Amino acid sequence: MRTIGGLMLVMLAGHAQAQWYETTGQATIRNGDQAAARAQATEDAVKRALLFAGVSIRSVQQVTDGLLTQESTQVKSFGEIQQVQLVTERAHNGVFEVTIRADIFQTEPACPTLSYKKKLLITPFKLKLPEQAVVGELFELGKVSSKLFSDKLSEISQSSWPQPLNNPINGQNLSYQERQAVQQQYGARYILSATLDDVSLGETSGTNWQFWSNADRERFFHIEVALFDLVDERMVFQQKYQTSAIWSVRKSTALDPQYQRFWRSDYGKAAERILDAAVMDVEEAIRCEPLLADVKQVRQNQVLLSIGSAHGVKVGDSFTLIHRRELTDNFGHAQELLTVTPLVVKVTQLSHETAWAQSINHELLANIQAGDLASVAAQAETEENDSVFPEAQQ
Structure with missing residues (x-):
């Protein structure tokens, strides 16, 4: 493609x-x-x-x-x-x-989180009415469109790190425990889903006097894209996009979206133009979203965070530690309560998806435990006296 x-x-x-x-x-x-x-x-x-x-x-x-x-x-x-x-x-x-x-x-x-990449799960796009895909055999259009969307976002994005999923997940329908499980399994806060609302054929366009082919028809490509925050249980972005193009392929001919022939057709080009517009809007929507990392381990004055070089983190970056507690409301639903602490840690060692960080004044982090959070405090400016940190224990 x-x-x-x-x-x-x-x-x-x-x-x-x-x-x-x-x-x-x-x-x-x-x-x-x-x-x-x-x-x-x-x-x-x-x-x-x-x-x-x-x-x-x-x-x-x-x-x-x-x-x-x-x-x-x-x-x-x-x-x-x-x-x-x-x-x-x-x-x-x-x-x-x-x-x-x-x-x-x-x-x-x-915004302070602009230079950090937020991990974004992209689920396979769904066909709302699969029977509309019969003509042309477009049954894989949703799956292929989501992969193309992910590739395009990876190419332009400065603020997101897209990861395609094989199975559909509707973030809005997940319970609190299920949302936590998804976050822990994938290390991601945001999930993007989309539905192809209409890929049907419209009216015949013009007159075709060639008996061996069908008359050209209009075909629609309507898609709704939604970006959901699993932590705050809120919709970050939701938008509908609509277009149409001439479908000049015979009814009995398959035009599999997994191959270039589909995307070189007028209809494929129109669909790709819509995906380009949606990618730009999603990148804009997520760029200043908060970046939260889980505290995975605590060792005296050091913490292991669930973010690393893949997220754009650098040695010397500063993070504020946040206590996380679960409360049960009057309806028996678990709710999350976050309390910002005055504790600030600086990154000392990095791996691809984790980072060791140490308290800036070397004080013990006795009240911090695994499961707490860290948020961006400030972009660290490297100074000579900041360049030497005791080695983080492995």
Whole structure:
């Protein structure tokens, strides 16, 4: 399957807070319209630059016939594009590619968790009405779409670490104990699910005088994407996306989504355009979400945390420790009570998904126990006197 590429190169500018970002955007050339594809590719490149710079973007899409016919991009006040330069542009294999260089200045610091990757579970997307997949044999469309979504998010994301799941999980239907079990098993707080609400065929388009083929018909691609927080039991993001395209394949012909032939069709291109828009919105929604780590072990003045280099953690990063208790409400449901402590620890050793951290004043962490939490305190600035920590015990 073709994935939309996005190269990012950062170069320091003259001002301490201004940086040049070089990004590449791509768009499919539809019906030979290179001008429209060029505009979409340029917009894609600018959005990628803003995402990499940590500037918040919220896009609103109204999708018709596989094209974003109306889109407004709002950039929050803590970032500003000083200048945009066109580096290269080209059309190749039905795709228009534009590389731009943008000078982006941040007037205020970004959210403290921006540089950390939050682990995000992606469940297989579901077909709401599987019988709609009979024509073309699109029964694997949900599963393949979720894998493509995960690949695209991995490519552009600065703030999430997607992990595809083989089995569907509906976070909203889980009990407190089940949500805890999922968090402990996968080390993830967020779960993304999606439903393909409509992949049906519409009315016949035009007249086909060729007796050996069927008349072209419109086909819909309606999808609802939901991002759920397992810890706070809340919906972080929920959005419906709709498009349609001409389905010119004979009724008896299979067009398996697992193969390139499907994604090169007009319908496949329209579906991929929708997935691109959803990926951008999910990345925007999760970028400033909190990062919480479980305390796995406590040894005197050290704790083992359930986050590591894969999450973007570095030696010297600081975390505040949080007590976690369970209370039972009047309805017999378990509820979580979090109490922030004044204790701050600094990371001393890293592995892929864990980190040893030590109290900054070497005091004992007697009141901290396995199961408590740690949240980002501040991005550590490495100083000479911070570079020496006693080795964490293994």
